[in-house]
Amino acid sequence: MAVTIKDVAKKAGVAPSTVSRVIADNPRISLDTKKRVRKAMKDLGYHPNINARNLAVRSSQAIGVIMPSSADKALQNPFFPEVLRGIGSFAHEAEYSLYVSTGGNEEDVYEEVQRMVNGNRVDGIILLYSRIADPVQQFLTEKNFPFVMVGKPSEQESEITYVDNNNFKASKDLTNHLIDIGHRHIAFIGGSTELTVTLDRLNGYKSAIEEAGLPLPNEYTVHAEFLKSGGRDAVEQLFALDEPPTGLVVADDLMSLGVINTLEEIGLSCPEDVSLTSFNNLYLSEITTPPLTTVDIQIYQLGVQSARCLIEKAKNKDEPAKRIIVPYEIKFRQSTKSNTSETLQ
């Protein structure tokens, strides 16, 4: 039972201090030595006591993954399992475990992050959201604790490493597609305006509308939750207007699903009456009726790249801040249709 570092050292033919350094993954130890020591550890069934080890070397070999509050709601959107899958796949290769937040509100999440950091539970943190004036982000910055963001930081000049898509351009492309096929009354349905992803997608939409000289009443931009119920609320607002839109840019596929269901309930059909374009290319976007024209933002890749950047930063605090822009691609499916009536006006 009581296999010690000394036993491992003897079997591998190295000094006990070398074994400790291998356990701590010290970069000064050659790969060959590491392999030899790790084999000896495995053969002898030696497991370093992780907590004792953490105290010594301050490495937990774990990554904290922070869901937007609340985790409970977020996990209803397939974006999160897919980004977790990407993070997990890279973390697994690098032999890191995942610590996932479960907070129900912003205060909970803030306390969880404090516990992770102050308790040395994780080597670094991935924030799966970017929110303006976020106390979590401020706390991590002040502590100089390694973290990476999926999404764009709210302050442009910040030194934060982040992984994002060009959401402004993607949204402008979607809007221009609707304009190209004859739509003149186009509305935007997004998430909370505190999230930078909403702001980027909103601004891309506005830019296309303004360049085309189309109407942009305030009532045409609606903000709701990134859930099916959010889409429902938005439709109820938009289609009570005197001049309801014929084209929609929706910032999330799950919201789009709610939009389509609610349109049906009020006797409108997609794409015959309303053309819809969407974001994220969740796998559900292929199986809805109709299948959605949506932006493939490569969620899995967002996860992989964020884990890669974080682990680089956790291993080397001097790693420069990076910006990784994962390319997007519009998937054209059956949720849009040419609007011949308005084009003729």
Add this chain to the structure above:
Amino acid sequence: MAVTIKDVAKKAGVAPSTVSRVIADNPRISLDTKKRVRKAMKDLGYHPNINARNLAVRSSQAIGVIMPSSADKALQNPFFPEVLRGIGSFAHEAEYSLYVSTGGNEEDVYEEVQRMVNGNRVDGIILLYSRIADPVQQFLTEKNFPFVMVGKPSEQESEITYVDNNNFKASKDLTNHLIDIGHRHIAFIGGSTELTVTLDRLNGYKSAIEEAGLPLPNEYTVHAEFLKSGGRDAVEQLFALDEPPTGLVVADDLMSLGVINTLEEIGLSCPEDVSLTSFNNLYLSEITTPPLTTVDIQIYQLGVQSARCLIEKAKNKDEPAKRIIVPYEIKFRQSTKSNTSETLQ
């Protein structure tokens, strides 16, 4: 900065040893004292060093959640985010964090579990699968380490606490429904026969078929992966038979989606040519064409109940082994149709 246990003790008016016991959540300390000490900790901004604390009290306030190998594939099935959501919600209330496995194969997962247990990283483990002759389960049993299973242990007489549905009966109900509406050639599509959930659902199907005296050729039971691609493989096998089935019992909604797509490709339609019944009531089962008749197994509740049992067990090793059976409900939708041709034979 350097707030110590002594400072907290002074502020709360208790002995330093009491503060340590509160940190360790010792049941002998009264709730009132715990509240007072925790408030003092919060007011002073005191954060116990979790790793040091773990060495002392052997509590990590974390739960290990073990995905079936591979995590990467499992996360493609919406079952897992939904059960994680349930676990996370209960864990959050009880102030536990989640440690999620990322292993790519059975050996990886086994090593991850060893690291979690031997490194005192978690207080207990939830296995999100039940597999026959599982080395992970054997390891945890030998170590007498608290764990709970979602799914039924392969050995009936085991002392393992588990949370499950009555999958045998649910599958028998689905099969009887197909028989009732006139189907005589009914096939079963399940996952790996090493998983007890597959065996239970298979046996429920067989029991109904045998009681009705219907044909049960070996070719009518197909086993594939719990993914869309698994459904595809199964259809290719079943519909190359001389007497293909007119009714299907499919053990997973994601597989069902693959089944329906593949049927369409070979010129068959659901429910006109083939009636399909399914399991899990993933939210996608409502938005497929046609919407699926499927068993709602209450995935979120499976998660909540497993976290509750585990935390009870982690706090008290003498907690008796429990069996929790979460009720199911069949959701009747549009993927089945009466089979008049065969009824007349």
